Amino acid sequence: MFSKRLAALAAGILTLGTAMVSLSIPAHAAEPPNAESLIQGLVSAPDPKAAYAALTQEERDAVDAVTRVASIKITPSAKAQVTTSRSAAAASCWQGTAKGEGKNTLGGTIFTYWVTGKWCASSGKVTSATFVSGSGETSTPGWSYEGRIGQGARVGSDSLLGNVWAQHKFVLTWDWVQTAYPCVSMHGSPYGYYSQGSSCSG
Structure with missing residues (x-):
């Protein structure tokens, strides 16, 4: 009789131990x-x-x-490249490039686009602004660059800025709602500096 009780007690302890071990092993997260x-x-x-x-x-x-595009980043202002030095006619010309980037929620770059423009100034006034080129490229699979859909250049009404801009088109293959039409613009001063923005009209 005693041996039967001892065997039952041992079996109970073994069962309890097995249960405790199984409870102590965490389930693998998906x-x-x-x-x-x-x-x-x-x-x-x-x-x-x-x-x-x-x-x-x-x-x-x-x-x-x-x-998915969560934000747009525009490259900060810069000093432009001189294309024509000051001459006897007191005119100077510069060329610069403005760049934008579409960013996802993780901070990664989805696509990049840019515009290059040229402007000239004389006696502290901008005299001309010219669109030179503009294009784009993708960094994320699924997105495609569909080309430039608009561009332009003009001198500001006060002749203090030469404005150049371009608009681009990007498409996400499986989500047409995510089609993007970002613009990037540059605004050149009479002294060779320029700012950059996201205007579609300069």
């Missing part, structure tokens, strides 16, 4: 979605929009964090 592999899958899909729609909400959130 791995977060891999945005890079998800994006590659969307890019290679026959129908990217349908593939995106088939993702879970958690997967969409991971993709959106990398591919």
